[in-house]
Amino acid sequence: MSSTLGIHMEEELRSQPDTWRTALKLDSSALPKKGERVCVVGCGTSWFMAQSYAALREQSGEGITDAFTPTEFSTEREYDTAIVITRSGTTSEIINFLKQNAGKLHTVALLGDVNTPVADLADDVIDLSFADEKSVVQTRFATTALMVLRSTIATEETCLKACDEATEALSASLDDRLIDAEQYSFLGRGWVQGLATEAALKMRESCQAWTESYNSMEYRHGPIAIAAPGRITWQLGSSPDGLEDQVNETGATYVEGSADPMVELVKVHMVALATARARGLDPDHPRNLSRSVILK
Incomplete structure (x- = not known):
C-alpha cells in the first residue's frame, strides 16, 4: 500500500x-x-x-x-x-x-x-x-x-x-473487512438515497470497485441475491426492520450507519482511498476521467 x-x-x-x-x-x-x-x-x-x-x-x-x-x-x-x-x-x-x-x-x-x-x-x-x-x-x-x-x-x-461527528470519524481506524472487499452495496432511504448513490460512484471512480446502490426497502426485492461472504452491504442512515438479520444470513458484512448520513459518506471516502491504495491505484488521476466534461 x-x-x-x-x-x-x-x-x-x-x-x-x-x-x-x-x-x-x-x-x-x-x-x-x-x-x-x-x-x-x-x-x-x-x-x-x-x-x-x-x-x-x-x-x-x-x-x-x-x-x-x-x-x-x-x-x-x-x-x-x-x-x-x-x-x-x-x-x-x-x-x-x-x-x-x-x-x-x-x-x-x-x-x-x-x-x-x-x-x-x-x-x-x-x-x-x-x-x-x-x-x-x-x-x-x-x-x-x-x-x-x-x-x-x-x-x-x-x-x-x-x-463534530465527521471529525471523530476521521480520527478513527477503519475496519479491515471494509477495505478491498469483493463487492459493495450502498443503501439509503429518503434524502439519503442520493448519498448512497454517490457512495457507490466514489468506490467506482477511486478504486474501480464493483459497487451498486439501492433504496433500502428495495434491496430485498432482488438485489440481496448478490450478498455473500467477502461482500459489503452498507446502510447509510437508519436501517429498515429486519434487514440486518437478513443480510447477516447471507454471510455478507452488514454496516449500519450510526452517524449522520453525510458522515457515513465521509467514512466511505476513507474506505475508497484505502482500497485504491491497496490496489495500487491513484484516485487523484482515475482511469478515463477528468476534472470537467467539456463536450465539443
Missing part, C-alpha cells in the same frame, strides 16, 4: 469538517425560500447531491423540488429558482442549461471556481472555492455544497453535530 497515491484526495477528504463549518457561515440569502418551486441541476456527483437536497427539501415541507441532469431538465414544469452545482464551472451541459434558461429562471450557482463561464451566466453565485479540489475524485466540494443547501432546512445544531 502506497501512501503517496491519492495524496490530494486524502487531504481533501480529511478537511471536510472544516469546509462544512465554513459553509455554515456563508450568506445563503440567494437560496430558495419556503414555498418556492425549485429545480436543482448537476452532473455526476453534483446530480446526486441535487437528489439528496431535493428529497430533503420536499420531506421538510419547504416546497416542490426536483433534481435533474441538465440534459434531462423538464421544460414543461414551472420553477421559481434553478440551482446549479458545479465544481469546475466549465461543464458543457451546465453552461448550455444556463444559456438556454437565461431570463426564464432565477439561477443560483454553487461553484468551486468563480473565474469560469458559469459565474458569468448565473444570476447569483455562492463561492465555494475554499472547498475546490486538486483530485479528480470529488469529496469535500460535493459534501460542502450539500451542507450549504442543508443548512437552509436543518437546524444549526444538527449541522454542527454532523461536523
Whole structure:
C-alpha cells in the first residue's frame, strides 16, 4: 500500500469538517425560500447531491423540488429558482442549461471556481472555492455544497453535530473487512438515497470497485441475491426492520450507519482511498476521467 497515491484526495477528504463549518457561515440569502418551486441541476456527483437536497427539501415541507441532469431538465414544469452545482464551472451541459434558461429562471450557482463561464451566466453565485479540489475524485466540494443547501432546512445544531461527528470519524481506524472487499452495496432511504448513490460512484471512480446502490426497502426485492461472504452491504442512515438479520444470513458484512448520513459518506471516502491504495491505484488521476466534461 502506497501512501503517496491519492495524496490530494486524502487531504481533501480529511478537511471536510472544516469546509462544512465554513459553509455554515456563508450568506445563503440567494437560496430558495419556503414555498418556492425549485429545480436543482448537476452532473455526476453534483446530480446526486441535487437528489439528496431535493428529497430533503420536499420531506421538510419547504416546497416542490426536483433534481435533474441538465440534459434531462423538464421544460414543461414551472420553477421559481434553478440551482446549479458545479465544481469546475466549465461543464458543457451546465453552461448550455444556463444559456438556454437565461431570463426564464432565477439561477443560483454553487461553484468551486468563480473565474469560469458559469459565474458569468448565473444570476447569483455562492463561492465555494475554499472547498475546490486538486483530485479528480470529488469529496469535500460535493459534501460542502450539500451542507450549504442543508443548512437552509436543518437546524444549526444538527449541522454542527454532523461536523463534530465527521471529525471523530476521521480520527478513527477503519475496519479491515471494509477495505478491498469483493463487492459493495450502498443503501439509503429518503434524502439519503442520493448519498448512497454517490457512495457507490466514489468506490467506482477511486478504486474501480464493483459497487451498486439501492433504496433500502428495495434491496430485498432482488438485489440481496448478490450478498455473500467477502461482500459489503452498507446502510447509510437508519436501517429498515429486519434487514440486518437478513443480510447477516447471507454471510455478507452488514454496516449500519450510526452517524449522520453525510458522515457515513465521509467514512466511505476513507474506505475508497484505502482500497485504491491497496490496489495500487491513484484516485487523484482515475482511469478515463477528468476534472470537467467539456463536450465539443
